[in-house]
Amino acid sequence: MRFFDPHIHMSSRTTDDYRAMADAGIRAIIEPAFWLGQPRTQVGSFIDYFASLVGWERFRASQFGITHFCAIGLNSKEANNEGLAREVLEVLPRFAFKEGVVAIGEIGFDEITPAEERAYRAQIQLALENDMVIMVHSPHRDKKRGILRSIDIAKEMKVPMSKFIMDHNNEETIDDTLESGAWAAFSIYPHTKMGTDRMVDLVLKYGPERLIVDSSADWGVSDPLSVPRTARRMLERGVSAEAVELCTWKNALDAYAQSGQIDVAALERSPVIDQRALWEDNSVLRGQDPRVDELVPN
Amino acid sequence: MALADLVRSGWPDPGTRGRLGWVTASPACSLMIATLPLFDALLERRLAGAGRAWLQTALADIANGAAAERLASLISMASRHAPRGDLDPSAAERNDAQRLLPGWNPERWTTLEALRARLVLNHPDIDGASFSAVLEECFRYADGGELTALYRVLGHLPAGERFAWRAAEGCRTNMRTVFEATACDTPYPAQYFDDVAWHQLVIKAVFIEAPLWRVYGLDRRLSPELARMALDLADERRSAGRAVQPELWLCLGTHGGQRALDALDHEMSRADRRSRLAAALALGRAGADDRARALLGGESDPGVKATLESALAGRCDQSAFAIFETGSD
Numbered sequence: 001m002r003f004f005d006p007h008i009h010m011s012s013r014t015t016d017d018y019r020a021m022a023d024a025g026i027r028a029i030i031e032p033a034f035w036l037g038q039p040r041t042q043v044g045s046f047i048d049y050f051a052s053l054v055g056w057e058r059f060r061a062s063q064f065g066i067t068h069f070c071a072i073g074l075n076s077k078e079a080n081n082e083g084l085a086r087e088v089l090e091v092l093p094r095f096a097f098k099e100g101v102v103a104i105g106e107i108g109f110d111e112i113t114p115a116e117e118r119a120y121r122a123q124i125q126l127a128l129e130n131d132m133v134i135m136v137h138s139p140h141r142d143k144k145r146g147i148l149r150s151i152d153i154a155k156e157m158k159v160p161m162s163k164f165i166m167d168h169n170n171e172e173t174i175d176d177t178l179e180s181g182a183w184a185a186f187s188i189y190p191h192t193k194m195g196t197d198r199m200v201d202l203v204l205k206y207g208p209e210r211l212i213v214d215s216s217a218d219w220g221v222s223d224p225l226s227v228p229r230t231a232r233r234m235l236e237r238g239v240s241a242e243a244v245e246l247c248t249w250k251n252a253l254d255a256y257a258q259s260g261q262i263d264v265a266a267l268e269r270s271p272v273i274d275q276r277a278l279w280e281d282n283s284v285l286r287g288q289d290p291r292v293d294e295l296v297p298n
Numbered sequence: 299m300a301l302a303d304l305v306r307s308g309w310p311d312p313g314t315r316g317r318l319g320w321v322t323a324s325p326a327c328s329l330m331i332a333t334l335p336l337f338d339a340l341l342e343r344r345l346a347g348a349g350r351a352w353l354q355t356a357l358a359d360i361a362n363g364a365a366a367e368r369l370a371s372l373i374s375m376a377s378r379h380a381p382r383g384d385l386d387p388s389a390a391e392r393n394d395a396q397r398l399l400p401g402w403n404p405e406r407w408t409t410l411e412a413l414r415a416r417l418v419l420n421h422p423d424i425d426g427a428s429f430s431a432v433l434e435e436c437f438r439y440a441d442g443g444e445l446t447a448l449y450r451v452l453g454h455l456p457a458g459e460r461f462a463w464r465a466a467e468g469c470r471t472n473m474r475t476v477f478e479a480t481a482c483d484t485p486y487p488a489q490y491f492d493d494v495a496w497h498q499l500v501i502k503a504v505f506i507e508a509p510l511w512r513v514y515g516l517d518r519r520l521s522p523e524l525a526r527m528a529l530d531l532a533d534e535r536r537s538a539g540r541a542v543q544p545e546l547w548l549c550l551g552t553h554g555g556q557r558a559l560d561a562l563d564h565e566m567s568r569a570d571r572r573s574r575l576a577a578a579l580a581l582g583r584a585g586a587d588d589r590a591r592a593l594l595g596g597e598s599d600p601g602v603k604a605t606l607e608s609a610l611a612g613r614c615d616q617s618a619f620a621i622f623e624t625g626s627d
Contacts, residue, residue: 047439054441059473094370094439099377260378 005227006030006252007214017224018064024228032071032106043087050095065271071105071135072096079119102259105135109146133259138168147173151180183255187216188226196233208246332398337416344409352379360420366435373414380410401485401514414447425456446479453486466495488515510545511619520551544576544622574602582609
């Protein structure tokens with residue numbers, strides 16, 4: 001099978017992960033802009049981070065036959081440093097319209113503060129003015145209220161909900177998200193967020209329509225293979241192959257291809273790895289034989 | 299000396315480093331950009347009606363003094379208006395390129411890169427004080443695809459010395475696509491790089507197995523120092539038990555002395571055919587005709603034999619190394 005992981009922070013991951021992901025059939029990913037585990041102190045750090053998402057990280061992914069897309073935005077945690085947040089919002093248009101940027105994201109609420117709301121609204125406005133898809137993070141604490149607030153604001157601002165992806169859902173939030181018309185994404189994440197078997201239960205109960213599985217893997221304890229692992233578990237438990245494909249490939253593609261930045265036909269073709277584009281000085285390939293023209297096993 | 303004093307006294311003035319070239323911009327160059335009409339022709343043949351219309355609007359915007367941020371944004375937006383894929387220039391177009399800007403080979407450009415280059419070349423102050431700062435801002439916010447276009451355009455700009463620091467940055471990249479856009483198929487490095495940057499470019503190309511033969515002007519800027527660096531790298535590779543890249547032997551020319559001839563002897567004694575073909579060409583480049591003739595008699599591989607003969611006949615300039623380009627043999 002082939003998979004699309006529409007939420008993973010590859011900048012924090014190793015080349016072993018890229019290799020394992022490619023071997024497991026992951027063909028494309030979206031890396032939404034987020035925080036680095038500790039707060040940044042100046043706008044230049046954001047500029048270089050955004051530039052790396054559309055530069056080095058995209059190049060790195062390509063070495064493993066994985067197509068790297070990204071979402072650009074100011075995350076909710078750092079929205080609370082308001083002076084800095086304003087500067088970051090000002091540079092967003094420099095990056096939001098670049099090739100391969102499929103959404104504004106991940107934006108939304110963390111502590112549900114007024115500062116977070118201001119940044120959220122400003123970024124929804126940017127997305128609306130430019131007909132962009134929106135990827136929304138939901139909080140760890142007070143999740144349900146955060147999700148409801150995110151959806152209410154989006155509706156008030158007249159966001160077309162077909163372009164709104166609500167992420168990190170669980171059993172308690174899925175009804176509200178689906179009812180709003182948004183896509184409901186689930187991060188399969190060890191110990192928090194959503195587990196594999198719980199995800200399978202949800203697919204069995206709700207059906208695959210508008211459900212999206214992602215890993216949200218980052219610098220914490222997380223699993224970059226959780227999308228293929230969840231797909232396997234779904235099949236083991238009797239979910240149809242068509243439904244599995246919707247949740248782990250097609251739904252996310254349909255949602256984010258609305259950006260006009262995804263060549264779906266190209267992703268459908270078997271990827272070919274050309275590691276000759278690698279090199280040895282600080283690069284991802286160090287001395288081993290290049291895997292040139294190998295098909296990625298699916 | 300305290301660090302602060304050291305920084306105050308011993309640090310070069312930013313202007314003298316050429317980091318922001320507007321400090322040292324030469325005002326005395328012509329506004330005429332020789333390759334401009336060819337870009338227009340290339341794009342005219344490749345853009346559909348809507349793309350051409352967008353280009354005309356964008357060019358007018360830039361000519362009327364669009365701010366740096368606007369130019370950068372147009373360069374980004376170009377991806378939505380150019381057909382995907384290679385420029386794929388015809389033989390006539392390649393000839394025109396070479397005639398208008400010796401050393402420019404657009405064979406590996408994409409149509410999108412040509413479109414982005416055309417936008418940059420429309421800046422109204424392209425040989426003046428403001429342009430260098432504008433271009434630097436475009437670099438600062440560029441994605442991978444924009445970087446290759448921006449580095450490719452450097453060779454087309456008047457007063458090219460303004461961009462020497464930036465071009466060396468392009469060679470420091472870890473993205474092979476960006477390195478090759480800076481180093482290959484353009485006259486820029488040979489004309490403007492100082493010796494340190496030039497040597498780094500050449501040796502890095504060998505190291506990462508980029509097509510060194512595509513570095514325009516290589517044969518004219520060979521030197522004893524470059525030959526020494528290449529021979530040191532060859533020793534390093536052999537110590538590590540790894541084959542020497544065939545293109546390394548391009549770096550010697552006539553400058554390697556006895557050390558080079560010994561190294562080439564060693565290479566000719568190897569079983570690997572690519573190594574022997576490269577060493578055969580390098581013998582010709584070194585002018586070691588006696589040695590080449592001596593090898594000719596005992597050579598059993600017809601390909602190596604033909605290459606030795608070719609080298610003896612003088613057909614061993616850098617373009618002869620095209621045969622080693624990945625995928626070409």
